[in-house]
Amino acid sequence: xxxxxxxxxxxxxxxxxxxxxxxxxxxxxxxxFLDILPHIEYSISNISEKQWQKSxxxxxxxxxDFFFGILLILIFSNNQPIIYMGAFVALxxxxxxxxxxxxxxxxxxxxxxxxxxxIHFLKYKKISIFWRISSQILxxxxxxxxxxx
Numbered sequence: 001x002x003x004x005x006x007x008x009x010x011x012x013x014x015x016x017x018x019x020x021x022x023x024x025x026x027x028x029x030x031x032x033f034l035d036i037l038p039h040i041e042y043s044i045s046n047i048s049e050k051q052w053q054k055s056x057x058x059x060x061x062x063x064x065d066f067f068f069g070i071l072l073i074l075i076f077s078n079n080q081p082i083i084y085m086g087a088f089v090a091l092x093x094x095x096x097x098x099x100x101x102x103x104x105x106x107x108x109x110x111x112x113x114x115x116x117x118x119i120h121f122l123k124y125k126k127i128s129i130f131w132r133i134s135s136q137i138l139x140x141x142x143x144x145x146x147x148x149x
Contacts, residue, residue, distance in 0.1 A: 002042070003065040003066050005034055005140050007069030008143035009033075012143040012146035013030055013086055014082045014087070020085075027089045027090045028092060030090050032119050035115070038132045039136050040133060
């Protein structure tokens with residue numbers, strides 16, 4: 001799932017739940033919910049394989065996606081700090097996966113097995129690109145509607 005969808009859903013959840021710890025916990029869990037849905041991802045294999053000289057396009061994709069998500073939150077939300085906290089917390093699982101790729105250890109490896117192996121199980125199923133893109137567009141639209149309401 002692209003970062004924009006994770007950021008927006010985390011922000012939308014944080015905007016709707018008044019109790020901050022619950023809002024942040026639900027924003028965190030929203031990451032796994034979105035990743036269960038069929039989706040496409042851009043490659044970060046050069047980063048994962050520590051091929052730093054080839055990783056500039058991967059890093060650019062990540063940053064553009066991140067800043068686009070933040071821009072949409074800025075435009076469509078009332079910009080309370082909890083909304084941005086929810087957005088950032090929703091990215092923690094992917095952050096842990098990237099850290100695990102660069103600095104492997106047992107704890108992060110367990111999370112990586114859960115995140116990539118169990119949560120992303122539909123990644124290995126034959127699902128058309130139409131549905132993989134549609135799920136992300138729908139997640140973004142629903143999140144924006146929640147932010148506006």
